[in-house]
Amino acid sequence: MLSVISVLENRRGPQLQEPSPAVFVPQAQSLCFWQLGIPELHISIAGAGVAGLASAIAVAQNGHSVTVFEQAARLETIGAGLQLGPNAVRVLEGLGVWDALEAQCCAPARIRICDAISGRQLSALELGDSFARRFGSPYRVAHRADLIDALAQTASRNSDITIIKDCRITGLQPGKPTGLKTLSGEIRESDLIIAADGIRSALRTHIAPGNEPRQSGETLYRALAPAGDLPDALDRDAVYLWLAPGAHVVHYLVSGGRQLNIVASIEQPADQTGWNNIASRDNVLDALPGVTSALHELLSTPASWLAWTGADLEPFTAWSRDNCVLVGDAAHASLPYLAQGAAMALEDAACLAACLGGGGDNLKAALARYEKIRQPRTARIVEESRRNAGIYHMRGPKAQARNLALRLLPGSMQMQRLAWIYSPSPNREPSA
Numbered sequence: 001m002l003s004v005i006s007v008l009e010n011r012r013g014p015q016l017q018e019p020s021p022a023v024f025v026p027q028a029q030s031l032c033f034w035q036l037g038i039p040e041l042h043i044s045i046a047g048a049g050v051a052g053l054a055s056a057i058a059v060a061q062n063g064h065s066v067t068v069f070e071q072a073a074r075l076e077t078i079g080a081g082l083q084l085g086p087n088a089v090r091v092l093e094g095l096g097v098w099d100a101l102e103a104q105c106c107a108p109a110r111i112r113i114c115d116a117i118s119g120r121q122l123s124a125l126e127l128g129d130s131f132a133r134r135f136g137s138p139y140r141v142a143h144r145a146d147l148i149d150a151l152a153q154t155a156s157r158n159s160d161i162t163i164i165k166d167c168r169i170t171g172l173q174p175g176k177p178t179g180l181k182t183l184s185g186e187i188r189e190s191d192l193i194i195a196a197d198g199i200r201s202a203l204r205t206h207i208a209p210g211n212e213p214r215q216s217g218e219t220l221y222r223a224l225a226p227a228g229d230l231p232d233a234l235d236r237d238a239v240y241l242w243l244a245p246g247a248h249v250v251h252y253l254v255s256g257g258r259q260l261n262i263v264a265s266i267e268q269p270a271d272q273t274g275w276n277n278i279a280s281r282d283n284v285l286d287a288l289p290g291v292t293s294a295l296h297e298l299l300s301t302p303a304s305w306l307a308w309t310g311a312d313l314e315p316f317t318a319w320s321r322d323n324c325v326l327v328g329d330a331a332h333a334s335l336p337y338l339a340q341g342a343a344m345a346l347e348d349a350a351c352l353a354a355c356l357g358g359g360g361d362n363l364k365a366a367l368a369r370y371e372k373i374r375q376p377r378t379a380r381i382v383e384e385s386r387r388n389a390g391i392y393h394m395r396g397p398k399a400q401a402r403n404l405a406l407r408l409l410p411g412s413m414q415m416q417r418l419a420w421i422y423s424p425s426p427n428r429e430p431s432a
């Protein structure tokens, strides 16, 4: 979110690629090779999160049949707010999911970056009409459950998609990489396996062994509260980013404006919390002493919080092996400090479907092409998200210098540093 990072570190990331002659079209339905009679695939997907459901819809739109295996008995309602940049909204529009989701989203007018101690606003990044015109789609925020619902509704309307819940995938059939093993001992055969089973993917150990989550040294406390609990002094139409020494807090309204989503990221030894534990209000308040009164009031609102150990995956290559391929957090989990994990999962889905087209004639080449397009972009998201933690959590003179830079740099210049993320054409093939 905070583009000043590159300015402070005087870094210059890769610029947007110009279309190469062999440009990839990001929307799945753009390549309907099934019309040419090339054989369709039966595809198995492990995991019905954002990546799994979006992949199912995208590949089914190209004429493949899909079975999705989800370990949970119900499609998960855990998780809280998600910021959906224009790159995420664009894929949802292309998949036909946006109509079911739009009414549940909120349309923030701006991102306000504030000093958590003084309460002073340091910068504001406008997200209104001119932002949407510039990037071709709007910036929205949603509850993850609403996104999952909209994806599941869209999937349920496609007779080529079957979702099997309460079915945990434990690995692959030994010696036969097209057979998925379930916890009950069944083997499910398919032409292609898409591993969308999240940061702690069981299938990644087959595809890319040795790539385990690395902890970031932060605990992320997440809570939802009624929207009416937002202190009067704060702007209902903003995504807030509060910067504190060793911590930051993000909050915004979700669920059509009915609920308030709050995430506090605090530098803390990871083993205090585990992966998804209940935490108390005091855990959060004690870790954020001396914050400005409006923020203190906000953090005092939720009675309980869920604590999540901050972790990501160090970028790696070789996302596919045999007939299995990784998507979403299973391939490139990032810390949520650019708010792009779900967006990257959606882009993966559209890109993978476009690479596969409607055919199964050269699967290996299609999977290699998908990785070639997606790996550099997602690696940059992982790395810049991690770097943002260092900037957000600065202390002392460094924090003062950061705040000064934020106050002096116009929001429009900061937005320019994010343009590569929101680009209308992220899934272009890198030039050789």
Ligand SMILES: Cc1cc2nc3c(=O)[nH]c(=O)nc-3n(C[C@H](O)[C@H](O)[C@H](O)COP(=O)(O)OP(=O)(O)OC[C@H]3O[C@@H](n4cnc5c(N)ncnc54)[C@H](O)[C@@H]3O)c2cc1C
Pocket (backbone or CB within 6 Å): 046, 047, 048, 049, 050, 051, 052, 069, 070, 071, 072, 076, 079, 081, 082, 083, 084, 167, 168, 169, 170, 196, 197, 198, 199, 201, 202, 220, 222, 263, 308, 327, 328, 329, 330, 334, 336, 339, 340, 341, 342, 343, 344, 345
């Ligand atoms: C605090 C926080 C804030 C965030 N904010 C944003 C944001 O603002 N914007 C954004 O774009 N992203 C955000 N993210 C990131 C985003 O939530 C993730 O990147 C995204 O949900 C990843 O989706 P996924 O489908 O790849 O993985 P997951 O959401 O982890 O889904 C994996 C699915 O697979 C299932 N599964 C796992 N193992 C198995 C198995 N063995 N067999 C069968 N099923 C299995 C799970 O039950 C789950 O349903 C945030 C993350 C956090 C923690």
